[in-house]
Amino acid sequence: MSPLARLLIGSQFAFNVGFFAVLPYLAAHLSGCLGLAGWMVGLVLGLRTFSQQGLFVVGGALTDRFGPRPVVLTGCALRVAGFLWLAVADSVWSVTGAVLVVGLAAALFSPAVESEIAREAVRHETATGTPRTRLLARFSAGGQAGALIGPVLGVLLLHGGFGAACLAGAGVFTLVLAGHWRLMPGRPEPDTAHRAAALPGLRETLHHRRFLALTLAYSCYLLAYNQLYLALPAELGGATGSQAALGWLFALSSALVVAGQLPLERYAAARLSWGASVRTGLLVVSASFAAAGVLRPAGGLWSSLAFVVLLTLGQMLVVPATRAWLPDLVPAHRLGLYTGMLSSLSGVVVLAGGAPAGMLVEAEGAWPWAALAAVPLVGAALVPRGSDGSDTAGFPVPRREGHRTPGPLGTQDDQRP
DSSP: OOOHHOOOOOOOOHHHHHHHHEEEEGIIIIIISSSHHHHHHHHHHHHHIIIITTTHHHHHHHHHOOHHHHHHHHHHHHHHHHHHHHHHHOOOHHHHHHHHHHHHHHHHHHHHHHHHHHHHHHHHHHHHHHOOOHHHHHHHHHHHHHHHHHHHHHHHHHGGGGHHHHHHHHHHHHHHHHHHHOOOOOOOOOOHHHHHHHHHHHHHHOOOOOHHHHHHHHHHHHHHHHHHHHHHHHHHHHSSSTTTHHHHHHHHHHHHHHHHHHHHHHHHHHHOOOOHHHHHHHHHHHHHHHHHHHHGGGGGHHHHHHHHHHHHHHHHHHHHHHHOOOOOOGGGGHHHHHHHHHHHHHHHHHHHHHHOOOOHHHHHSSSHHHHHHHHHHHHHSSSOSSSSSSSSOOOOOOOTTTOOOOTTTTTTGGOHH
């Protein structure tokens, strides 16, 4: 890997250490310490996701305009401020304001890092012939390694209270800020034509039918995956009477990605197109809810374990394939904008579905899990067909049947709606 790839993967690791030391315990803090109802907890979590995913388009557009370095540094500074605020927040409105700042920080950091790792993956594929999903899988594994350490760190820090976990998270993000300040390279100014095209590019994203279809499918995945922070704590508390195992279940999810992401990527790269990988992943995510509903009467950890394992396997198929597919669908100089729009539109879906999902989680019986299982099924039906990484312009992934020879990233052919 190039030094830039190592930096991006390392920063994703550190960012997730700080983030997951706090976020898995936010729902329990809101419902326990602050006494919020389930629908309000779902709404606050949805607002956090919306402020993050919903504003990715802003971070992506700023990345295209100014380059990744200033956007990443600003995002790190906001994350420090948000966690410091969350450590002392003691009311609904104060907590809401803090989580909005926390989400906005990631709305700047993540699209800058994700668009750069996608560019680097295409360059690596061009230079070595290695599928671009390989580097993107390493990026996911690096992030999940941080997510593996974060919840365990949170378990230890919670002995000092939720505020102690927030302060530790702020300390981690201070180190990330210092590291990027020193190590992250700048990028040359975009030319005048590309800079002037940023606003029309925003309109074009809303007329790009294939991109919108992929975005809607990804939105269904994200809404389902968000239940890891809402449905899982509720299910664990109802089945065992305690959420003591929550941190370890998050650690299990991350460990599965760290250990299994690269082997699964090699298998999928040899046998599945990008579209088929996304569809298969969504079907596995749907199976995670179905399995949890079936095993719920058994009690104990069985339903939670099945949910976490299958949901994680689905994630490992959906996320790298989506990131690998995107550069072939969009113009190269607008990759940040499209990366941001993918998450922004997904954030709107999560915000709209947060409160209803919270109401479902509070319901009795297995039928709420069946209702949630329908969400990724809808996403699987929405994945665009006819391209699947095989008839889009750009650098094809080796060993994928039907790919064309390499072409320039973001050619006019793949800008057509």
